[in-house]
Amino acid sequence: MSPKSMQEAVHKTVRGRAKGGESSPKSIVFLIILWLAILFALVFLAVLIVTTIVDGWNRLDSRLFTEYPASDPEEAGARPAILGSLWVIGTTAVMTIPLGVAAAIHMEEFANRHHWFSRLIEVNVQNLAAIPAVIYGMLTLGAMGLMGVSNKNQVWVGALALSMLILPVVIIATRESLRAVPAEIRQGSLAVGATPLQTVWRNTLPAAVPGIATGSILALSRALGEAAPLLLLGGLVFLSFDPNGITSGYTTMPIQIFNWTSRPQAGFHELAAAASVLLLVMLLAMNALAIVIRNRYQKRW
Amino acid sequence: MTSAPATTEVAHLDLTRKPRPWDTAARAIFRVAAALTIAITLGILVALIVPSIEFFSEVPINEFLFGTRWAPRFADASFGVVPLVTATAWTTVIALFFAIPLGLGAAIFMSEFAHKRTRKILKPVLEVLAGIPTVVYGYFAVQFIQATVFRDWLNLDTGSFSVLSAGFVMGIMIIPTIASISEDAMSAVPNSLRQGSAALGANRRQTSLKVVFPAALSGIIAAIVLGISRAVGETMIVALAAGQQARIVGGPLEAGQTMTGFIANAALGDSRVGSLEYNTLFAVGLLLFLITLLINMISIWIVRRFREAY
Numbered sequence: 001m002s003p004k005s006m007q008e009a010v011h012k013t014v015r016g017r018a019k020g021g022e023s024s025p026k027s028i029v030f031l032i033i034l035w036l037a038i039l040f041a042l043v044f045l046a047v048l049i050v051t052t053i054v055d056g057w058n059r060l061d062s063r064l065f066t067e068y069p070a071s072d073p074e075e076a077g078a079r080p081a082i083l084g085s086l087w088v089i090g091t092t093a094v095m096t097i098p099l100g101v102a103a104a105i106h107m108e109e110f111a112n113r114h115h116w117f118s119r120l121i122e123v124n125v126q127n128l129a130a131i132p133a134v135i136y137g138m139l140t141l142g143a144m145g146l147m148g149v150s151n152k153n154q155v156w157v158g159a160l161a162l163s164m165l166i167l168p169v170v171i172i173a174t175r176e177s178l179r180a181v182p183a184e185i186r187q188g189s190l191a192v193g194a195t196p197l198q199t200v201w202r203n204t205l206p207a208a209v210p211g212i213a214t215g216s217i218l219a220l221s222r223a224l225g226e227a228a229p230l231l232l233l234g235g236l237v238f239l240s241f242d243p244n245g246i247t248s249g250y251t252t253m254p255i256q257i258f259n260w261t262s263r264p265q266a267g268f269h270e271l272a273a274a275a276s277v278l279l280l281v282m283l284l285a286m287n288a289l290a291i292v293i294r295n296r297y298q299k300r301w
Numbered sequence: 302m303t304s305a306p307a308t309t310e311v312a313h314l315d316l317t318r319k320p321r322p323w324d325t326a327a328r329a330i331f332r333v334a335a336a337l338t339i340a341i342t343l344g345i346l347v348a349l350i351v352p353s354i355e356f357f358s359e360v361p362i363n364e365f366l367f368g369t370r371w372a373p374r375f376a377d378a379s380f381g382v383v384p385l386v387t388a389t390a391w392t393t394v395i396a397l398f399f400a401i402p403l404g405l406g407a408a409i410f411m412s413e414f415a416h417k418r419t420r421k422i423l424k425p426v427l428e429v430l431a432g433i434p435t436v437v438y439g440y441f442a443v444q445f446i447q448a449t450v451f452r453d454w455l456n457l458d459t460g461s462f463s464v465l466s467a468g469f470v471m472g473i474m475i476i477p478t479i480a481s482i483s484e485d486a487m488s489a490v491p492n493s494l495r496q497g498s499a500a501l502g503a504n505r506r507q508t509s510l511k512v513v514f515p516a517a518l519s520g521i522i523a524a525i526v527l528g529i530s531r532a533v534g535e536t537m538i539v540a541l542a543a544g545q546q547a548r549i550v551g552g553p554l555e556a557g558q559t560m561t562g563f564i565a566n567a568a569l570g571d572s573r574v575g576s577l578e579y580n581t582l583f584a585v586g587l588l589l590f591l592i593t594l595l596i597n598m599i600s601i602w603i604v605r606r607f608r609e610a611y
Contacts, residue, residue: 021502021506024504027505031414033406034410035410037403038406038423040403041403041427042426044473051441099334100334102334102335103331103335106328106334110331111335121336121338124338127342128342131345132530132533132561134536134564134565135349135590138345141348142344142349142351167341197323197327197328222432225436227436228565231536231568232564236569254537255436257436258436258540258541261436269440272440273444276436279437280434283434
């Protein structure tokens, strides 16, 4: 019996045997409290989305995409922030995914798990995943000071901080996808004479690609919404040009929203709400893509 | 008798010894990539400790840890971190006050009561809460919760910022973290325990509270501890909604600057590398890092020490 059908059987049994207990006032109150806990979270989510859309409705127009930041909220837009976010996230993806996948392949396929260094790496990755985002900004700030990079407002510097932030997430997701590939696939490949590296490259890794893609997209969507590390790296600037390369100056959507929210004029608050809606739509699109990839390409063994 | 010579022959044909430069190179790359994660941790330690040492050569560590006035940019500068720590403590405790009951309620419901179909819809919807950018939460906390709900609707005696609005919104943000890890822990409790409980005449409420909940306690505590570490390290919500004035917070409706709030605000001013202002940032960062590290270690220890293996 599978665990799920077993659980159903148990629930049926419990319901049948203890019918009186299930509908006692105490049990009903308990169930209502549980429902309210869920309902509270769902209502909060709905209110957050609705008020943000209502606040930003008047500014959800083409000006958001075509205008540059300005001192008059009527003339301001988020064009450099939108392009900056795309540049930073794209660069982050290029920097993180190969590195994360390589590290995960080592940990999952080649490392001797009982060696102390492998265990250290393992605990370390878990720990890195729980370090506050703002600390990664300080690390990058310190590294730039050491390297003598005085102009920190460059796309690659911001991408470096976000890469280190999401690297543990990409590693953990990749390891899980590799682990889900059954051992028979590897054994079959080795049995017909492939080397371990050929086995990983031609069999294990291709089978894990949908899982890696899903995990990486979710990690990148976290990076897209993150502002704290970039704030430390001089990401809050007023650009009057489009970011156009990895050494270009940049600002990103979350930073722009932070800046507009902390201004006193109501016009900027509308803009912050409009930009928030746009950011939420971008995140929703990324999450939808991740779900589509998972549902369409994920192999069930 | 035929097998013995065959074995010797195979032993001579040691395939792993054949030189394969590509394999060696690729494996080396993989190993370097994995070792790089250690380098990141060491980098964090160096990046935080070196400026902190310079900071503590100018400011005595006692004044930093126990001083009650935080005014690093004033003419008569003072570096007592206690105000920042109290504000962080307020926002964290308020966040947990909301996140623990709501997160555990959601987890018990999904693990013990919900139908499979209901759970399949509820879980991703709750996850959406974890995916919303923190800066959007910050906007919502300061513009809607603080300005509209607290001041306009409830007529509370509060200013433009408060640790309550920041903590409340942060608590909602943490719900999915607590709910999903606790639910995993409760789902991992074997059904024989539930069956045993039911056989003794317990109903589902008694079973979930008195059998499943205690059996999953180590996982649940780990979930809460992870929630604490996220609340302590969260930056954008408190930077927008908790306030920018560093003062000892006496009540939930007061404003105050947290440790992360200070870091975010100090980052806006351009401070020269090596200046006292720059080093102050890293001293607070080091304290924040040590606090979250301690919390993470406690979490790992709790899971190892109290895990019930089935």
